[in-house]
Amino acid sequence: MANKIPPFLLAPPTPCSIKQAKGKMRIPFLGRGINRLASVIREGYAQWDFSSQNGFFQKIDARVKILFLLFFILIVTLKRDVLPETYIWVFVFVLTLLSRLSIAKIYKRVLLFGFLFGFLIALPSAFNVITKGDVVLPIATLPRPYNFWIYHVPAEIGITREGIHGVAMLTMRVINSLSLSFLILYTTPFHEIVRALKVLKVPDSFLIIITLCYKYIFLLSKTVEDMHLAKRSRIVRELSPTEAREWVAGRIAFIFRKTRLRCEEVFKAMIGRGFSDTIRFCGFRKMRMLDWGTAVFLFLSGIFFLFI
Amino acid sequence: MHIPDGYLGPQTYIPLYGVSVGFWAIAQKKLKKQLSLKHVPYLAMAAAFSFLIMMFNVPIPGGTTGHAVGAGIIAILLGPWTAVLAVSVVLIIQALLFGDGGITAVGANCFNMAVAMPFVSYGVFKLIKGKARGEVRLAVAAFLSGYLGLVVAALLTAVEFGIQPLIATGADGRPLYAPYPLSVAIPAMALEHLFPFGIVEGLVTMLLLKYFLKHEPDLVYGLSGPSAAKS
Numbered sequence: 001m002a003n004k005i006p007p008f009l010l011a012p013p014t015p016c017s018i019k020q021a022k023g024k025m026r027i028p029f030l031g032r033g034i035n036r037l038a039s040v041i042r043e044g045y046a047q048w049d050f051s052s053q054n055g056f057f058q059k060i061d062a063r064v065k066i067l068f069l070l071f072f073i074l075i076v077t078l079k080r081d082v083l084p085e086t087y088i089w090v091f092v093f094v095l096t097l098l099s100r101l102s103i104a105k106i107y108k109r110v111l112l113f114g115f116l117f118g119f120l121i122a123l124p125s126a127f128n129v130i131t132k133g134d135v136v137l138p139i140a141t142l143p144r145p146y147n148f149w150i151y152h153v154p155a156e157i158g159i160t161r162e163g164i165h166g167v168a169m170l171t172m173r174v175i176n177s178l179s180l181s182f183l184i185l186y187t188t189p190f191h192e193i194v195r196a197l198k199v200l201k202v203p204d205s206f207l208i209i210i211t212l213c214y215k216y217i218f219l220l221s222k223t224v225e226d227m228h229l230a231k232r233s234r235i236v237r238e239l240s241p242t243e244a245r246e247w248v249a250g251r252i253a254f255i256f257r258k259t260r261l262r263c264e265e266v267f268k269a270m271i272g273r274g275f276s277d278t279i280r281f282c283g284f285r286k287m288r289m290l291d292w293g294t295a296v297f298l299f300l301s302g303i304f305f306l307f308i
Numbered sequence: 309m310h311i312p313d314g315y316l317g318p319q320t321y322i323p324l325y326g327v328s329v330g331f332w333a334i335a336q337k338k339l340k341k342q343l344s345l346k347h348v349p350y351l352a353m354a355a356a357f358s359f360l361i362m363m364f365n366v367p368i369p370g371g372t373t374g375h376a377v378g379a380g381i382i383a384i385l386l387g388p389w390t391a392v393l394a395v396s397v398v399l400i401i402q403a404l405l406f407g408d409g410g411i412t413a414v415g416a417n418c419f420n421m422a423v424a425m426p427f428v429s430y431g432v433f434k435l436i437k438g439k440a441r442g443e444v445r446l447a448v449a450a451f452l453s454g455y456l457g458l459v460v461a462a463l464l465t466a467v468e469f470g471i472q473p474l475i476a477t478g479a480d481g482r483p484l485y486a487p488y489p490l491s492v493a494i495p496a497m498a499l500e501h502l503f504p505f506g507i508v509e510g511l512v513t514m515l516l517l518k519y520f521l522k523h524e525p526d527l528v529y530g531l532s533g534p535s536a537a538k539s
Contacts, residue, residue: 032365036375040363043406073411077314077485080478113407117312125487150491162480166487173314178407185405193404205336205348212352213397214405217359224363241367248364249515253523255360256385260527263353267346275345 030232037225044218046105050186055099057187061291062196063284068298069184070200075305076176082165084308085172091301092179099187106186110178118174119167126163128154133162190214195284204280216262220255227251309377309465309501310402311417313410315486317476320468325415328396331423335392354394358382359401366512376512377461379421380429380454384517384530391426416468420461429457429513433530446521447514454513455506459498462505466490466497 051058057065072088079085096106125131127139129152138158146153184193194210231247239247316324339347361378383391396418402408409417436449470490473483486493520528 030365033363036363036365040406047405069411073313074318077318077412080484109407113312118314122487130489130492131482131487162482163487166482170314170485170487174312177313177410177412181404181407181411185407190405203336206332208348209351209355209393210397210400212349213355213359214401216352216356217401220356220360221363224360244367245511245515248366248512249519252361252364252512252516253519256357256527257524259353259357259360263346263349266349266352270349271345 030228034225034228034232037221037228040221041218041225047185047190050101051189053100055101055187057095057099057183059290060187060294061284061287062188062192063199064287064291064295064298065184065188066193066196066199067295068302069180071299071302072180072305073177075302076173076180078306079173080169082168082172084305085169085176087308088176088305089172089179091305092176092183096179096183099183101183101186106179106182110175110182113178114171114175118171122167122170126159126167128156128158128160128163131160131163131166133160135159136161136164198284212266216259219262220259223258224251224255227254309417309421309462310399310409311413311420311465311468313412315410315472316413316416316468317472317485318412319475320472320485321412321416324419324468328415328418328423331392331419332396335389338389339393351390351393351397354382354386354390355397355401358391358394359398361512362398364512366508366515376454376509377421377425377458378512379425379461380433380457380509381450381513381516383426383430383457384433384450384453384513385520385528387529388426388430390529391430392422395422395426416465420464420468424464425457425461428460429453430530432456437530443518443521447518450517451510451514453510455510458506458509459501462497462501463494466493469493469497 072092076085076088079088093103096103128135135156135158138156140157142153142155142157145155188196191211191214194207194214197207198204336347339351343350358378361381362375365375377395379391379395382394386394399409399417399422400414403411403414403417430453433449433453436452437446440446467490469486469488470493472486473489476484478484488496517528517530521531526532
C-alpha cells in the first residue's frame with residue numbers, strides 16, 4: 001500500500017550546507033551566496049572600523065591621499081625593474097605600520113590577490129614557449145621543435161630568465177597597487193574618498209550617484225543575505241538546479257522591485273527637502289600644516305621613486 | 309574579467325579612460341533629459357541592482373555555480389545608457405572598495421563591461437526579438453544577448469592584453485606589461501567565456517526576462533522603450 005508521506009520528506013535530508021563528496025568540499029549555491037554577501041558587509045564594517053582609528057594616514061586630508069594614490073600607482077606602472085618596485089613596497093609597508101592598521105588582515109588579502117592576479121596569471125609566460133630567452137630551468141625536452149599554425153613549441157621547454165623577470169614584475173606591480181589601494185581604503189571613510197574625487201574634477205552629480213549607490217548596496221546586501229538565510233532554513237532537501245535557478249530569478253526580480261520602490265522613496269524625500277537639481281557637496285575642511293607637510297613629503301618621495 | 313593594475317600600459321589605459329568618460333557624459337545627458345530630477349536616485353538604484361545581481365550564485369549545467377556580470381539584463385530591463393552608468397559605478401566601487409580591478413584599469417574595465425557589453429547585449433536582443441512577442445523567441449533573444457555580450461567583452465579584454473607586447477616593449481624587446489601575445493590571449497579568454505561564464509550570463513539574462521514577462525512586462529525597457537524607465 002502506498003504511503004501518504006509527501007515526496008519531499010522522503011528525499012534524503014541535507015543537514016548542513018557543506019557536504020563532503022569524493023574528498024572535495026561542495027558548497028551549495030545558497031552557502032556561496034551567503035559567503036559573498038557576508039564578505040561585502042564584513043569589508044564595509046572593517047573599512048569603517050580601521051578608518052576611524054588614530055593612525056598617521058587617518059589624520060591626513062582625503063584629497064592628499066587620493067592624489068598620493070594616483071601618483072604612486074602611476075609610478076608603479078611605469079617602473080621597469082623589480083628592485084624599485086621592492087623599494088616602493090617597503091615604503092608603503094612602513095606607511096601601513098604608521099597608520100596602525102592590521103598588517104595580517106591587509107597583507108593576507110594583498111598577497112592572496114597578488115598571487116592570484118599577478119603570479120598565477122603571469123606564470124605561464126615564464127616559459128620559453130611565450131617569452132623567448134635564456135632557459136635557466138629546463139622542464140621537458142621534445143624530440144624536435146613543433147610548428148602548428150602560428151604557434152611554435154621549441155624542442156627544449158623551460159623557464160627563461162626574461163620570463164622570470166616578467167612574472168616578478170607583474171606580481172610586484174599587482175602587490176604594490178593593491179597595497180596602495182588598501183592603505184587608502186582602510187584609512188579613509190568611503191564618503192571621504194568619493195568627496196575627494198572632486199579634486200579630479202569629477203562632476204558632483206556623479207559623486208552623489210556613487211555615494212547613494214554605496215549606501216543602497218549595504219542596505220540591500222543585508223536584505224539579500226536574509227533571503228538566502230530564510231531559504232536555507234526552510235529547505236529539507238537539496239533543490240534541483242532548475243528549482244534553484246527559478247528561485248534565484250524570482251529573488252533578483254524581487255530585488256529589482258525593491259530597488260525601484262527605494263528609488264521612489266528617496267526621490268520623494270529629496271523633493272520634500274527642496275532638491276532642485278543643484279547638487280553641491282559641502283566644502284572641504286581647511287588644509288592643515290600636517291596635510292601640507294605630508295603632501296610635500298609624499299610628492300618628493302614619489303619623485304625619488306620615479307627616478308631610481 | 310576585471311583587469312588589475314600593471315597589465316595595461318598608459319598607451320592603452322589613458323585612451324580607454326577617454327572613451328569611457330565620453331560615454332558617461334553622453335549617458336548622463338540623455339538620462340537627465342529623460343528623467344529630469346529623478347536621474348540621480350534612479351541611477352544609484354540601477355547601480356546597486358547591478359551590484360546585487362553579481363551576489364547571486366546560479367547553478368549551471370555540470371554541477372557548478374557561477375555569477376553573472378549582469379550588464380546584459382540591466383541593458384534590457386533599464387536601457388543601454390542606464391546600464392553604461394550603472395555598471396560603471398559598480399566597477400568604480402569594486403576597484404576602490406574591494407580591490408577588484410585596477411585603478412588605472414577602471415577606464416578599460418568600464419569600456420569592456422559597462423559600454424561594449426550593454427550595447428552588444430541590447431543590440432542582439434533587439435535584433436533577434438524583432439517584432440515577435442513569442443515567449444520562446446524572447447527567451448532565445450535574452451540568452452544570446454547575455455551570452456554574446458559577455459563573449460564580446462571578454463574578447464575586447466583579450467585584445468587589450470594581447471596588444472601590450474606589440475605596443476609596449478623595453479629596449480631589449482621584452483614586454484613591459486601583459487606578456488601574452490594576441491595568439492595566446494584571445495584563445496585563452498574566448499575559451500573560458502564561451503563556456504562556462506557565457507552560459508551563466510545567458511541563463512541569468514533569460515531567466516530574469518522570463519520572470520518579468522510573466523509578472524511585470526511593462527517594466528522591461530527592451531519591450532516598452534523609455535516609458536518603462538519613467539514608470
